[in-house]
Amino acid sequence: MFSIGDFAGLGRVSVRMLRHYDAIGLLPPAHVDQHSGYRFYTASQLKLLNRVTALKDLGFSLSEVQKLIDEKVDVGELRGMLRLRRAELEAQARKDRMRLAQVDARLRMIEIEGHMDTGDVVLKNIPPIRVAELSATATGYDHPDSITENLSPLYPRLMELMEAGGVQMTGAPIAYYLPAPTEPGDETITVHAAFPIGDAEAGDDPGFEVVVLPEIEQAATALHEGSMSEAFRTGQKIANWIDDNGYHTVEPGFAREVYLDCPPGEFDKWVTEMQVPVSR
Known part of the structure; x- marks a missing residue:
């Protein structure tokens, strides 16, 4: 004993x-x-x-x-319960790491206020583009983890549906967000995951929507390097350029993100073009 x-x-x-x-x-x-x-x-x-x-x-x-x-x-039930709890803790840890990264990024932004270079913001015309897309509802911009959790799964699902229908993508993945309020004060947004498909036929019921994203006559664009959890860095750069050059944003906007280079799992190496519709 x-x-x-x-x-x-x-x-x-x-x-x-x-x-x-x-x-x-x-x-x-x-x-x-x-x-x-x-x-x-x-x-x-x-x-x-x-x-x-x-x-x-x-x-x-x-x-x-x-x-x-x-x-x-029994042991089997307990093992299953522990594995479920482990998955929940890992998911919470990922969210906490994302929040810490955002805090660090915002601290860096505060440190360089007034010294931000906007020289790499480019004004472009974005032609209309035909895409296959899936959409989901996210809580809003105040909850970036909600955007990620709802948007990310759409891309592999969309690829599966396109492959099943023999529809090939013709360009880089695109994301855009639109307000989807159900009552006053509701900041819910609809997140859209899209792949350009050119003139490809999608069939009668492919499982996804086929839409034409409208032309953006003038878009303030900039490359964002790194995780999209820090997209506000590039967003602020574009905002400064818009103010400095006498432009204003266009409603409803159709601001887009074009994922040019996204190595799986290496979010710090991602390269994304952010496109914000503007007018004089």
Whole structure:
């Protein structure tokens, strides 16, 4: 048998927590010395302690843990629950990393305020372009993770549908966003993922929309290098150029992002052209 101190060390929990587990009947010691009151545990109880700790890490309260243990959750169920929790934690970690990157980028923007070079902003005419597209609804610009989560899955799905229909893309992927409010004050947006397809026939029911993005007579454009989570850097550069050169944006805009070079998983190496419709 093991003293409570040794058992706590082996199980990587505190002695205080083991005493609490004993008090609520969740994990009583195997033996209590009648004279000294010392608690003693067996090696086999580490299995139960491991389950308790795992269920707590899943977010269950101690009363819920007690119920699950009483119901004898088997190893397979527990493994599945832990894998689900792991996936949730990994997703949250990705969101946190994205937020940290955005904070760092905005700090850099603050540091260079008043010294931003707008010399690489180019005024272009963007001809009409026929595209295949899928769309989804995102919470809004205040929640960039919502935009990413809703937009990103559209591209592989669109590629599958186009391949199934024998429709080939003829240019770089495009994204654009349009307001989609359902009530006053609602900042919901519709995100559109598109591939240029030229004059290709798409059939009667290809599973995607075929639309013609209208001509943009004048677009202020600039290349954005890096993750799109920092797109506001290039957005501010374009905004400064628009103000400095006597232009204004055109509503509803149809501002677009054209993904020129996007190595999978290497977001810091992405090259995207941002296009903002403007007029004198």
